[in-house]
Amino acid sequence: MSKVVVIRGAGDLASAVALRLKRSGFDVLMCEIEKPTSIRRTVCYSECIYQGEMEIEGVKAVRVDGIPQASDAFRSGMIAVMADPAASCLAGIDCLALVDAILAKRNTGTKRSMAPLTIALGPGFVAGKDVHAVIETKRGHYLGMVYYSGSALKNTGIPGDIMGFSAERVMHTPAAGVFRSDLSIGDFVHKGDVIATIGGQPVLAKITGVLRGLLRSGLEVPEGFKCADIDPRKDAAGYINTVSDKARAISGSVLECILEYVSLKRAKAAAASSGNAAVGRIASDQDCVDIYVDGSCNADASAIGYGVVIIRDNRVYEFSGEVTDPSYREFRNIAGEIEASMFAMRYCLDNGIGGVRLHFDYSGLRDWCTGAWKCRNVLTQGYKEFYDGIKDRLSVIWVKVEAHTGNRYNELADKLAKKCFSDHVGDSKQEQ
Secondary structure, three states: OOOOOEEEOOHHHHHHHHHHHHHHOEEEEEOOOOOOOOHHHHOOHHHHHHHEEEOOOOEEEOOOOOHHHHHHHHOOEEEEEEOOOOOOOHHHHHOOEEEEOOOOOOOOOOOHHHHHHHEEEOOOOOOOOOOOOEEOOOOOOOOOEEOOEHHHOOOOOOOOOOOOEHHEEEEEEEEEEEEEEEEEOOEEEOOOOOOEOOOEEEEEEOEEEEEEEEEOOOEEEEOOOOOEEEEOOOOOOHHOOOOOHHHHHHHHHHHHHHHHHHHHHHHHHHHHHHHHHHHHHHHOHHEEEEEEEEEEEEOOOOOOEEEEEEEEEEEEEEEOOOOOOOHHHHHHHHHHHHHHHHHHHHHHHOOOOEEEEEEEEOOOHHHHHHHHOOOHHEEEEEEEHHHHHHHHHHHHHHEEEOOOOOOHOOOOOHHHHHHHHHOOOOOOOOOO
C-alpha cells in the first residue's frame, strides 16, 4: 500500500497537516500555485516555492520540479513541494490519499475519483459526493470533526478571538496593486502604524501587537486581499514559528481519517485472504455508513424509547420506537440503548451494508460486545449473543461521543428516543 499523501495547498493549515503526516510516517507531496500568497509564512511550506526550502518545527521541505525529485526528497526524509496548482502530478504517482487544503471555501477542482481517499478542509465540499470526507475548520465545538456525509459549517469570515480582538487582528489591502512592506513577521507594531503600502495607499495597523502574518513584499494582489495578521498577546513572538492550536487540531483529524481508511483496507485484505467476502466489503466507502444511536426512558420507566439516525448517500434517515417488553423496565434507558444499537446493525444487514461507524454515548454498547464489560443479566447477555452472531458479516467501528454536548446527530437520536413518551413528564437517563 502506498504511503504517499498529496496535499493541494501549502498554507498554514496545509503545512500543519503535512507536518503531522510526515511525523506519522507518511511521504508528503504538496501542490502550490506559482506565486503563493500565504501570510503566516513562518509556518508555511509554500515558502519553498520562493526560497527552495523551508523548515517548520524541525521538519524540512524542499521545492521539487517533478516526481523523480519528489521521490528523492522522500528518501531524504523531507516533504516535497511542487508548483502544481491542478495537482497534475497525481497522474504519475501512486498515492494513498489526496487532501484539499486550499481553504478557498469552494471546490476548485478536487474530485473524489482523484485518489483512493480524498479529504477536504472546510466548507465548499459535500462529503460522500465531492470527496470522501470533510474536516470541520470553524473554531468552536465542532472544530476538527470528520464528516463522512454532508458539509462543514459555513464560514463566517470572522477571525478567531484573541484577547477580545477578532476582525481587528486581520488587515486587508485598501486598493489593488503591488504590496510593499519593510517590516518582518515578529516585528512589534502600534495601532495606527503604517505596516505596508499598496497602490500608493497605506495599510494601517488596527491594533497594537506582534506581526504574526505578513504578505510577501512585491506581490501584486487585488483590493480587499488579506495581507497581515497582528497578535495582541505579550508573548506572541513565541508563537510565530510553531503551528497554531487550530491547525494542530485539524491535522490530527486528517491523520485519524487516513489511519481509519488504512485500517479498513487492511481488514479487507485480511478478509479476502481468509475467504470472508462479507467482511472484505467494508473498505468500500459506499458500503460504510454512519449511524447515531441513543435510548431514554421516562421517570418510572413505564415508557422506554430508542432513536436511530442513519446517514447514507448524503441523506439523513430517522427512526424511533418503543421497547414494549415489560420485563425490560428494570433496565430503564439501557434497554433503549441496546435496542437502538441492534436496530442499527439489523438495518445494515438488511440493506447489504458491510461496515458501520456506530456513534454512541453509552459505553456499554461497545464494551459488552468487545468483552470489556461482563454481561451479568439477560438483557446484556442477549445483546452480546446477537452481536457475536453477526460480527462476521458486519464490521462495526465504535465511535464514542459525549452526551448532551451539542453533537447534532447525537442530539437528534436522543430526541427521537424520547418520542414514545412525549406526553410523559420527568424523563430521566441512567448512566453507568
